[in-house]
Structures are given as structure tokens and as C-alpha cells.
Amino acid sequence: MKILALVGSPRLGGNTDFLVAQALGEAARLGARTEKIMLSQYRVAPCLGHDDCGSFESCVQKDDTSWILDKFCEADGVILATPVYYYNVTAQLKAFMDRNYYLYTHSQKSQAKAVGIIVVAQSEGIEDTVHTLKRYINEVFRIPKDGILELHGFAFKLGEAKNNPKLVKQAQEFGRKMVESLESI
Numbered sequence: 001m002k003i004l005a006l007v008g009s010p011r012l013g014g015n016t017d018f019l020v021a022q023a024l025g026e027a028a029r030l031g032a033r034t035e036k037i038m039l040s041q042y043r044v045a046p047c048l049g050h051d052d053c054g055s056f057e058s059c060v061q062k063d064d065t066s067w068i069l070d071k072f073c074e075a076d077g078v079i080l081a082t083p084v085y086y087y088n089v090t091a092q093l094k095a096f097m098d099r100n101y102y103l104y105t106h107s108q109k110s111q112a113k114a115v116g117i118i119v120v121a122q123s124e125g126i127e128d129t130v131h132t133l134k135r136y137i138n139e140v141f142r143i144p145k146d147g148i149l150e151l152h153g154f155a156f157k158l159g160e161a162k163n164n165p166k167l168v169k170q171a172q173e174f175g176r177k178m179v180e181s182l183e184s185i
């Protein structure tokens with residue numbers, strides 16, 4: 001069982017990164033193989049919008065997106081994690097989401113059977129961000145809408161999530177539920 005987490009926060013060791021690590025740590029403890037990709041550490045350029053992906057055998061932009069997309073398609077479970085930036089996902093995650101257009105034009109979807117979202121905000125914008133992610137998940141995965149696992153919480157400064165025992169526990173439960181959901185299939 002392989003669980004891949006894509007993290008949209010550019011802040012290494014930040015709140016989102018920390019909560020994802022908690023979830024993956026628990027999943028690994030329960031036997032899953034896990035991997036976390038901090039998108040900001042790789043070259044994931046925004047979509048060029050030529051709208052002609054279908055004419056090419058791979059995306060014309062040669063950056064890190066292609067291998068990340070391969071992992072994304074092959075993973076059994078995928079976690080999409082982001083802080084809220086102006087009521088939405090970060091630019092790093094949005095760039096990756098838009099680059100999925102290549103898969104769409106080739107009628108490909110991720111084979112993941114469990115999908116989870118982790119969203120962190122200082123105070124507002126979680127609902128809008130969750131909405132965006134759910135609409136996207138509906139397009140790129142073959143899982144029912146009510147099958148999406150969710151974790152959201154409030155944190156602002158670096159380390160705030162770490163000092164919130166309730167949120168930490170919720171993140172670990174999220175990792176456990178992800179494994180249980182995959183085991184039940």
C-alpha cells in the first residue's frame with residue numbers, strides 16, 4: 001500500500017508539512033509505504049494553456065511534473081495538503097493541479113482508491129479551499145465524493161499546529177483512516 005502526499009506549502013517544517021508528517025507517520029506505523037513531496041522543492045511550472053496536450057505523447061513542458069504525475073497516478077492513496085492563501089490553495093499546488101490537464105486530455109485518471117485533503121488556515125477560507133479541492137478531485141480520481149477524507153484546522157505562525165494537541169491527534173487519526181479505507185477495499 002503506497003500513500004503519496006503532495007504538499008502545497010512553501011514553508012518547510014510549517015503547519016501543513018507538520019500535519020502531513022503526522023498523518024504519514026501513523027500510516028507508516030500501520031504498514032503503509034509513504035512519500036511526501038513538497039511541491040515548492042521541485043520545478044512545477046504553471047500550465048502554458050496551449051490546449052493541445054492531446055497532440056503530444058508527454059507534456060511539452062519538461063520539468064519535474066511528469067515524474068510527480070506518474071507517482072500520483074500509481075499511488076493507492078493520495079493526500080493533497082495546502083495552507084489557505086487568499087481563500088484558496090497555494091500557487092504551488094494550483095500549478096500542479098493545472099498540469100493534470102495533460103491527463104484529462106489523454107483520458108487518464110489517478111488509480112488512487114483513497115484521497116484525503118489537509119487544509120490549514122489562520123482564520124478563514126477553509127470552506128472555499130475545500131470546495132476547490134473537491135471539485136478537482138472529482139475530475140482526476142475515480143472515487144465517490146463522499147469518499148474524500150478531510151482534515152482542516154487553524155494555525156498561523158510556524159509551529160502552531162505542533163503545539164495544538166487536538167490537531168496533532170486528528171492528523172494521526174486521518175493517517176489511520178486512510179490506511180483503514182485502503183485495507184477495506
Ligand SMILES: Cc1cc2nc3c(=O)[nH]c(=O)nc-3n(C[C@H](O)[C@H](O)[C@H](O)COP(=O)(O)O)c2cc1C
Nearest residue numbers: 009011014015016083085086087121122123124155
Ligand atoms: C500569501 C498568504 C496568504 C494567506 N491567506 C490566508 C487566508 O486567506 N486565510 C487565512 O485564514 N490564512 C491565510 N494565510 C495564513 C496561512 O494560511 C497560515 O499561516 C498557515 O498556517 C500557513 O501554513 P504553512 O505553515 O503550512 O505554510 C495566508 C498566508 C500567506 C503567506
